[in-house]
Amino acid sequence: MAVYKRRYRPYHGPLTPERSRFLVLTRYAFAGLFRSRVFVLLFVLALVPTLFFAAYIFLANNSAVQQFLQFHVAGGFAVENKFFFTLTMIQTQLAFLLNCWVCPTLVAGDLVNGALPLFLSRPFSRPEYVLGKCAVIALLLSVVTWVPGLILFSLQAGLAEGGWTWSHLWMVVPIVCCSAVWISMLSLISLAVSAWVKLRIVATGVIFCAFLVPAGLGAIFNTILGTYWGSLLNFSELFRLILVKGFRLESELVGRAGLPQVPLFAAWIMMILVCVLSLYILDARLQAREVVRG
Amino acid sequence: MAPTIELDGLEVQLGGRTILRSLTGVLDGRAIGLLGPNGAGKSTLINTILGFHTPSEGSVRVLGLDSRRDGKALRALVGYMPETDAFIAKMSGVRFVQYMAELSGLPTDQAMERAHEAFVYVGLGEARYRMVGTYSLGMKQLTKLAQAIAHGLRLLILDEPTNGLDPPARKRLLELICEIREASDICLLLSSHLLRDVEETCDQVLILRDGRIASICNLAEERRTKRKFLEMETCGAEPVFASALQGLGCECALFGNGRMKVVLPDAVEIRDVYKVAAERGVQIRRMNQRRDSLEDIFLNAMEQSGGSNGRI
Incomplete structure (x- = not known):
C-alpha cells in the first residue's frame, strides 16, 4: 500500500519461519549495541590481549626473530596448556566486563517501559525471548573467548613443527567447553539480575556485586573458619578450578595460600545451582503481567 | 464462522x-x-x-x-x-x-x-x-x-x-x-x-x-428495542393526564411542579401523548425524548447482578 493511500488493510503476505524468529531479537540487539561507542571501545579492548598472545606465538615459533631481538627465555618459549589456560582466563575475565555493560542494555530497555507484553502478545514465547537475548551474549562473548582461543590454537598448529597439533588437539575441548560454561553462567546471572533490577546502570552495578560480594564473603568465611568451602561463593574461582582441570594443570589446584581447594564436583554443583536460580528469577520476572499476591 | x-x-x-x-x-x-x-x-x-x-x-x-x-x-x-x-x-x-x-x-x-x-x-x-x-x-x-x-x-x-x-x-x-x-x-x-x-x-x-x-x-438491538423515555414539564391536570397515559400502557412518575417522567411502550408514539394532553387540556411546555443509553444498560446490569452502585 502506498503511503498516500490512507485506508487500512491488514497484512496478508508471507511470514518468516517461527523457529528462527528469536533471531530478530538478536539482530536488533546487535544493531543497538554497535551504535554505542562505549560498547565498540570495550569490544575492541577485549580483543587486544589476543594480539599480544598471537605475537607471542609468532615469536615462539620464529628463532630468527628471537635472535634478531635478542630474546633469551629460560626453557624457551612454550606454547603449551599453561599458555592457553592463561589466555582463556584473561579473555573470560574481559568477557565478564563486557557482559556487565551489554546484558543490562538487552533486558532493562524492554522492561523499564513495559515493552514485554508487546513481545509476548505476539506468536513469541518467554523461552524464545530468553533464547534471543542469550544468543546475543553467547555470540558476543564467544568472539571474545573461545574464538580467539581456537584462532591462536590454529596459528600455533600452523607454525609449530613435530606433531604439535596432534599432541595438543585435546586442548580444543577445554578452550571451547570451559568458555561455554563461563558464558552460560554469566549470561544467565546477568539476565536474571537485569530482569530483576530493570534499571540499566543499577543492573551493571548489581552484576558486579553479584560476583564480587559473594567472593568477598567467601574469603572472609574461609579466613575466619579456616576452611575452603567459602570459595564456593567465588564464581571466578570455581571457573578457574574447572579450567585448571580442563587444561590438566593439576599443579594449579593448590591455592595461593597453600590451602586445598573445593572439590570439582562441588564447583559444578554450585555453578548448576546458580544457573537454576537465575532461570527461576528469569521465570518470575519475565512475566507479561505481574501478579500481586494476597 | x-x-x-x-x-x-x-x-x-x-x-x-x-x-x-x-x-x-x-x-x-x-x-x-x-x-x-x-x-x-x-x-x-x-x-x-x-x-x-x-x-x-x-x-x-x-x-x-x-x-x-x-x-x-x-x-x-x-x-x-x-x-x-x-x-x-x-x-x-x-x-x-x-x-x-x-x-x-x-x-x-x-x-x-x-x-x-x-x-x-x-x-x-x-x-x-x-x-x-x-x-x-x-x-x-x-x-x-x-x-x-x-x-x-x-x-x-x-x-x-x-x-x-x-x-x-x-x-x-x-x-x-x-x-x-x-x-x-x-x-x-x-x-x-x-x-x-x-x-x-x-x-x-x-x-x-x-x-x-x-x-x-x-x-444495536438494545437501542432498537429498548423502551423510550419522555421527560416532560406540563401545566394543567397532571394526575388526570398521568392516569390517562397509564391507560395507554405507559409508566408515569410525577415529580411535582408539573415535571413528570413517562416510559412509553413500543406501541405508543409521541403523537398519542400529545393527543391525550390535548384531550385533557394539559399544556406540554417541554418534552425531552431519549432512549436507553449504554449508561442505563450498564447501570441496570450492575443493579441486576446484585450491586447497589454502578460506580466505574
Missing part, C-alpha cells in the same frame, strides 16, 4: 484470589466492548485471551482457537494495544513498529514498509524518526496502536485506548478505531471505563462485575 470470543466456564485465579468466575457466553459481534467497574476483571480477561494468565478452569476460545492449546496461533491473529506504557524508549518510532512487526513474522522489508504505513495511517508520519521516549502521551498511544495493526491481525484488542488523551486526541483515536473496523474484516475487543468510547465504537457489550458476567448485550 467461529464466534469472536467463546467463554466456557472460564475461571482465573491470581495470587490465591479468584478474579474471573465461571464466565460462560458467546460474543459474536464485530466490535465488542468490555465494561465493568474497576477490579471487575476486564484486563484479566484480556490477559487470559493473550495467554498471559492460565485459566484455572474452563476455557476461552477466540476466533475458534483455544487460548491455552493454540496460544501461538491465536496470538498470531491478535493485535494488542495495552493499557499501560509499552515502548522501547531509545528506538525511533518507525523502527519500534518494524521490530514488533518482524516479531509477528513479517519479513524485514515488508515489516519496514508496514511500519511506515502504520505510522502514516495513525497520523504520526512526521514524527516517525523520533525516539519513542520523546513522544507525548497521545503520540505514545498512537504508536501502540500502530504496532498493534502493522501485521496480519484478525482481532484488535484495545485496553483503555483513550486513557490520558485530551478530547481532540481521543476523538481522533476513536475515529481511527472505527475506520479500522469499517475498512477491514478485523474484529475489535475494546476495554474501557468510558461508556461513550464503547458506545461510539462497539456493537456488542460484555459487562463484568466482580469477575462474573453481569450482562452481554447487543447494543
Whole structure:
C-alpha cells in the first residue's frame, strides 16, 4: 500500500519461519549495541590481549626473530596448556566486563517501559525471548573467548613443527567447553539480575556485586573458619578450578595460600545451582503481567 | 464462522484470589466492548485471551482457537494495544513498529514498509524518526496502536485506548478505531471505563462485575428495542393526564411542579401523548425524548447482578 493511500488493510503476505524468529531479537540487539561507542571501545579492548598472545606465538615459533631481538627465555618459549589456560582466563575475565555493560542494555530497555507484553502478545514465547537475548551474549562473548582461543590454537598448529597439533588437539575441548560454561553462567546471572533490577546502570552495578560480594564473603568465611568451602561463593574461582582441570594443570589446584581447594564436583554443583536460580528469577520476572499476591 | 470470543466456564485465579468466575457466553459481534467497574476483571480477561494468565478452569476460545492449546496461533491473529506504557524508549518510532512487526513474522522489508504505513495511517508520519521516549502521551498511544495493526491481525484488542488523551486526541483515536473496523474484516475487543468510547465504537457489550458476567448485550438491538423515555414539564391536570397515559400502557412518575417522567411502550408514539394532553387540556411546555443509553444498560446490569452502585 502506498503511503498516500490512507485506508487500512491488514497484512496478508508471507511470514518468516517461527523457529528462527528469536533471531530478530538478536539482530536488533546487535544493531543497538554497535551504535554505542562505549560498547565498540570495550569490544575492541577485549580483543587486544589476543594480539599480544598471537605475537607471542609468532615469536615462539620464529628463532630468527628471537635472535634478531635478542630474546633469551629460560626453557624457551612454550606454547603449551599453561599458555592457553592463561589466555582463556584473561579473555573470560574481559568477557565478564563486557557482559556487565551489554546484558543490562538487552533486558532493562524492554522492561523499564513495559515493552514485554508487546513481545509476548505476539506468536513469541518467554523461552524464545530468553533464547534471543542469550544468543546475543553467547555470540558476543564467544568472539571474545573461545574464538580467539581456537584462532591462536590454529596459528600455533600452523607454525609449530613435530606433531604439535596432534599432541595438543585435546586442548580444543577445554578452550571451547570451559568458555561455554563461563558464558552460560554469566549470561544467565546477568539476565536474571537485569530482569530483576530493570534499571540499566543499577543492573551493571548489581552484576558486579553479584560476583564480587559473594567472593568477598567467601574469603572472609574461609579466613575466619579456616576452611575452603567459602570459595564456593567465588564464581571466578570455581571457573578457574574447572579450567585448571580442563587444561590438566593439576599443579594449579593448590591455592595461593597453600590451602586445598573445593572439590570439582562441588564447583559444578554450585555453578548448576546458580544457573537454576537465575532461570527461576528469569521465570518470575519475565512475566507479561505481574501478579500481586494476597 | 467461529464466534469472536467463546467463554466456557472460564475461571482465573491470581495470587490465591479468584478474579474471573465461571464466565460462560458467546460474543459474536464485530466490535465488542468490555465494561465493568474497576477490579471487575476486564484486563484479566484480556490477559487470559493473550495467554498471559492460565485459566484455572474452563476455557476461552477466540476466533475458534483455544487460548491455552493454540496460544501461538491465536496470538498470531491478535493485535494488542495495552493499557499501560509499552515502548522501547531509545528506538525511533518507525523502527519500534518494524521490530514488533518482524516479531509477528513479517519479513524485514515488508515489516519496514508496514511500519511506515502504520505510522502514516495513525497520523504520526512526521514524527516517525523520533525516539519513542520523546513522544507525548497521545503520540505514545498512537504508536501502540500502530504496532498493534502493522501485521496480519484478525482481532484488535484495545485496553483503555483513550486513557490520558485530551478530547481532540481521543476523538481522533476513536475515529481511527472505527475506520479500522469499517475498512477491514478485523474484529475489535475494546476495554474501557468510558461508556461513550464503547458506545461510539462497539456493537456488542460484555459487562463484568466482580469477575462474573453481569450482562452481554447487543447494543444495536438494545437501542432498537429498548423502551423510550419522555421527560416532560406540563401545566394543567397532571394526575388526570398521568392516569390517562397509564391507560395507554405507559409508566408515569410525577415529580411535582408539573415535571413528570413517562416510559412509553413500543406501541405508543409521541403523537398519542400529545393527543391525550390535548384531550385533557394539559399544556406540554417541554418534552425531552431519549432512549436507553449504554449508561442505563450498564447501570441496570450492575443493579441486576446484585450491586447497589454502578460506580466505574
